[in-house]
Amino acid sequence: MIKVGIVGCGKVADDHVALIRTIPDCEIVAVCDREELMAKQLCERFKISTHFNDVKSLLDQAQPDVVHVTTPPKSHFEVAKVCLQSNSHVFVEKPFTVNAGEAEELIELARQNNLKMTVNHDQQFTTPARAMRELIAKGYLGGPPVHVESYFGYDLGGASYAKALLGDRNHWVRQLPGKLLQNIISHGISKISEFLETDSPNVIAHGFVSPLLRSIEEYDIIDELRVIISDSERFTAYFTFSSHIRPTLHLLRVYGSKNAIEIDHDKQTLITIRGSSYKSFLEKIIPSCTYAGQYSSNLVNNVLRFVRRDLHPKSGSKYLIESLYKSITHDTPLPIPYKEIRLTMKIMDEIFSQIYRTE
Amino acid sequence: MKTDPIITHNDRILITGASGYIGPRVVEKMLEYGFSKLRCFVRPSSDITKLEVIVDKNRDLDIQIIKGNLLKPEDCRRAMDGVDVVYHLAAGTGDKSYPDAFLNSVVTTKNLLESLKSNRDLKRFVSISSFSVYSSMKIRSGALLDETCSLESEPQLRYEAYCYGKLKQDELVMEYSKSSGLPYVIMRPGVVYGPGRSTLTGRVGTATFGLYLHLGGSNRIPLTYIDNCADAIAIAGFTAGVEGQIFNIVDDDLPTARELLRLYKKNVKSFFSVYVPHPISYLFCILWENYSNWSYGQLPPTFNRRRWGAYWKGNRYSNEKLKNLLEWKQKVPTDIGLRRYFEFCRETGGTK
Numbered sequence: 001m002i003k004v005g006i007v008g009c010g011k012v013a014d015d016h017v018a019l020i021r022t023i024p025d026c027e028i029v030a031v032c033d034r035e036e037l038m039a040k041q042l043c044e045r046f047k048i049s050t051h052f053n054d055v056k057s058l059l060d061q062a063q064p065d066v067v068h069v070t071t072p073p074k075s076h077f078e079v080a081k082v083c084l085q086s087n088s089h090v091f092v093e094k095p096f097t098v099n100a101g102e103a104e105e106l107i108e109l110a111r112q113n114n115l116k117m118t119v120n121h122d123q124q125f126t127t128p129a130r131a132m133r134e135l136i137a138k139g140y141l142g143g144p145p146v147h148v149e150s151y152f153g154y155d156l157g158g159a160s161y162a163k164a165l166l167g168d169r170n171h172w173v174r175q176l177p178g179k180l181l182q183n184i185i186s187h188g189i190s191k192i193s194e195f196l197e198t199d200s201p202n203v204i205a206h207g208f209v210s211p212l213l214r215s216i217e218e219y220d221i222i223d224e225l226r227v228i229i230s231d232s233e234r235f236t237a238y239f240t241f242s243s244h245i246r247p248t249l250h251l252l253r254v255y256g257s258k259n260a261i262e263i264d265h266d267k268q269t270l271i272t273i274r275g276s277s278y279k280s281f282l283e284k285i286i287p288s289c290t291y292a293g294q295y296s297s298n299l300v301n302n303v304l305r306f307v308r309r310d311l312h313p314k315s316g317s318k319y320l321i322e323s324l325y326k327s328i329t330h331d332t333p334l335p336i337p338y339k340e341i342r343l344t345m346k347i348m349d350e351i352f353s354q355i356y357r358t359e
Numbered sequence: 360m361k362t363d364p365i366i367t368h369n370d371r372i373l374i375t376g377a378s379g380y381i382g383p384r385v386v387e388k389m390l391e392y393g394f395s396k397l398r399c400f401v402r403p404s405s406d407i408t409k410l411e412v413i414v415d416k417n418r419d420l421d422i423q424i425i426k427g428n429l430l431k432p433e434d435c436r437r438a439m440d441g442v443d444v445v446y447h448l449a450a451g452t453g454d455k456s457y458p459d460a461f462l463n464s465v466v467t468t469k470n471l472l473e474s475l476k477s478n479r480d481l482k483r484f485v486s487i488s489s490f491s492v493y494s495s496m497k498i499r500s501g502a503l504l505d506e507t508c509s510l511e512s513e514p515q516l517r518y519e520a521y522c523y524g525k526l527k528q529d530e531l532v533m534e535y536s537k538s539s540g541l542p543y544v545i546m547r548p549g550v551v552y553g554p555g556r557s558t559l560t561g562r563v564g565t566a567t568f569g570l571y572l573h574l575g576g577s578n579r580i581p582l583t584y585i586d587n588c589a590d591a592i593a594i595a596g597f598t599a600g601v602e603g604q605i606f607n608i609v610d611d612d613l614p615t616a617r618e619l620l621r622l623y624k625k626n627v628k629s630f631f632s633v634y635v636p637h638p639i640s641y642l643f644c645i646l647w648e649n650y651s652n653w654s655y656g657q658l659p660p661t662f663n664r665r666r667w668g669a670y671w672k673g674n675r676y677s678n679e680k681l682k683n684l685l686e687w688k689q690k691v692p693t694d695i696g697l698r699r700y701f702e703f704c705r706e707t708g709g710t711k
Contacts, residue, residue, distance in 0.1 A: 010462070011458045014458060038462065038466065041465070042458070045523075309654035309657050
């Protein structure tokens with residue numbers, strides 16, 4: 001039985017608790033929040049026995065095997081560090097840390113203490129994302145990926161925290177080096193990091209304020225980002241973050257030398273894109289038929305998954321949490337290699353240094 | 360008024376959430392009742408246009424607008440300094456997030472109450488709650504729902520974060536009353552309507568599935584026109600002898616869901632709706648709730664028995680306590696209130 005602790009009892013913690021309770025052989029032994037009332041409400045709603053208002057008490061008294069860090073990003077490093085020092089494995093909500101230096105220090109500490117640690121990049125573990133990884137491993141692309149396009153859309157109008165962020169000049173998101181982007185883009189960047197071989201990719205970033213934000217005289221928050229990432233001459237990637245583009249895309253397209261694959265995280269679809277063309281007019285007929293067939297197949301799969309209660313919006317997180325726990329109990333490899341976490345943080349650092357460069 | 364008010368016209372009055380939907384009306388009511396020292400507490404991001412208009416019209420009075428965050432104890436202390444009565448209207452809707460609703464209703468209230476501990480002269484703390492805290496699970500359809508009815512015992516199962524936040528806020532206020540002698544009054548408005556709000560209450564029905572499902576039928580809708588509601592809240596802050604009381608706020612002459620829907624279609628916009636009889640909507644809620652539980656929330660438990668009980672089971676409502684203890688009278692008749700509401704809905708397009 002894995003004993004789990006939760007640090008940070010805000011909105012995100014609800015998702016973690018709900019998912020952990022569906023996983024066999026684990027139990028949430030205690031939760032913690034600096035605001036004791038917040039810890040108490042989480043305990044009360046989910047019938048958890050113990051709560052604390054400081055991390056050290058949780059670690060000393062409840063002695064969890066693994067701690068989920070669901071505090072605001074600025075405190076991820078300090079909380080995760082004290083957990084690792086107390087011999088607890090750690091699951092950190094995204095973004096992993098505020099910068100690559102902190103990430104490096106945590107990874108080193110985890111290694112030294114022989115502890116496991118991961119970050120909640122859940123979109124990489126949805127059913128289509130895992131199917132894509134299998135196809136790539138089987139050589140569908142015709143070799144390693146050559147180019148990736150990662151799109152991450154964000155609806156500023158619909159997100160309650162974005163509203164709070166835009167209205168409050170002291171909101172914690174504004175204090176982050178990358179501001180709004182820091183809290184969101186790691187999902188889209190990590191999908192690219194997965195395929196990088198180098199430790200130091202080239203990054204060219206262009207950021208600007210969307211017309212929507214400019215219309216409300218918000219000039220401090222960059223909410224439009226276009227990035228080119230390259231790994232010498234072997235691999236390139238485009239990353240697009242936008243609050244303006246409609247539809248709000250959460251899309252990944254991976255190109256190989258032979259074929260390509262596209263996954264849509266919102267629609268939970270995977271489409272394979274054949275690299276070679278059909279002869280003459282057949283190219284205008286057959287691909288449409290095969291796409292129609294693939295979308296039909298995705299439809300059937302999704303309906304079946306719904307019936308099997310496997311179309312949960314947080315299924316990627318659940319898989320990731322289960323994988324970390326399995327890694328702890330069976331000493332299997334971590335679901336996200338440290339190299340990927342490190343690269344994601346490095347790329348983000350570079351993006352923010354370029355777009356928020358002070359003259 | 361049977362007795363003298365507990366405060367004089369020169370006492371300092373704090374109104375939190377003063378820029379919200381009800382807040383500016385409460386400010387206006389207090390001015391109408393002759394109070395001249397008001398402190399309006401608003402979030403930094405709030406639109407304070409309405410309040411500024413009120414301040415401009417009353418330049419000879421001492422009306423302060425202060426910006427701050429009730430999650431910051433220092434802002435709470437600043438707001439509470441030298442205050443005699445507090446109208447605590449600030450709250451978080453939380454949408455579907457229980458922690459957000461809790462943070463913005465309960466933690467904020469705690470911060471405010473903590474800063475009150477040093478204020479021994481406070482004469483009244485008026486806490487604004489909601490009708491949504493009641494449970495109809497144990498009373499039959501058509502029975503009277505008043506201040507004596509039981510509260511929702513398992514709000515986490517209702518899938519309504521606002522209800523949870525308000526229940527816990529009420530509990531907190533009562534705890535502080537026991538531990539620190541807080542002189543409180545809790546006000547529970549029904550469905551507040553009027554200009555400024557263009558939605559048709561969910562007690563009438565839902566458009567969740569594209570098609571408008573009319574679920575209310577012959578149920579009475581516990582409406583309270585915004586001015587009437589603000590008036591009740593205002594009176595609760597200065598009427599003597601009502602410490603520790605809870606008041607429901609509903610108007611007289613409440614329309615049924617069917618009547619309200621018909622009037623809305625006639626006066627705002629026409630749309631197609633399908634009436635769903637109560638046994639069928641109840642069965643639907645059971646099935647939805649069970650599926651949600653079985654699937655570990657693959658579909659959120661938006662429709663469930665507790666919500667059905669609270670919104671669509673159908674009850675009678677009373678404002679007798681409001682009239683008897685606060686001497687409240689409905690100043691804007693329901694037909695006039697509805698006319699103004701429909702006018703606003705027409706101008707803004709209305710929302711089902």
